[in-house]
Amino acid sequence: MWAGTAEEKAGFDEESTPEARHDIVAALVRMLPAMADAQVVHQTACLRPVTSDGLLLLGRVPGLEQVYMATGAGRKDIVFGPGMGRAIADLILTGGAKIALEAFAPGRFAR
Numbered sequence: 279m280w281a282g283t284a285e286e287k288a289g290f291d292e293e294s295t296p297e298a299r300h301d302i303v304a305a306l307v308r309m310l311p312a313m314a315d316a317q318v319v320h321q322t323a324c325l326r327p328v329t330s331d332g333l334l335l336l337g338r339v340p341g342l343e344q345v346y347m348a349t350g351a352g353r354k355d356i357v358f359g360p361g362m363g364r365a366i367a368d369l370i371l372t373g374g375a376k377i378a379l380e381a382f383a384p385g386r387f388a389r
Contacts, residue, residue: 279313281306283324283353294323328352329387336362336382337369346370347384 284298299321307314329335329350339345348366351358365375 279306279316285353288323290325292323292325294321298323326352326355331386334358334362334382335384336365337379337384340385340388350382 281302284295284301286295286298299318303318306316327349334350335347336350337347339347346366346369348362351362361377365377365379368375369379
């Protein structure tokens, strides 16, 4: 069984922590008490990108032809992923999206 997730602001540190392991196991046992005696055989730490302003990066990358970004959802990627995929697909295929993407423009961080 795969269980997760914890969230820590750790930069690019890919080391797992005992605290995250404890939190994940505790949540799992609350949901499935039968897992109380389960043995953890492997633990990973995954990096899930977020932006400094907390908004997605979603749109064409300024200055680069045919380069698009769809990232920055952090651990909510499983929730936002389908909508992000649809918006980027529409943008690539038709030149526009059915939702307003201006707030998520990758160019907002350009200097």
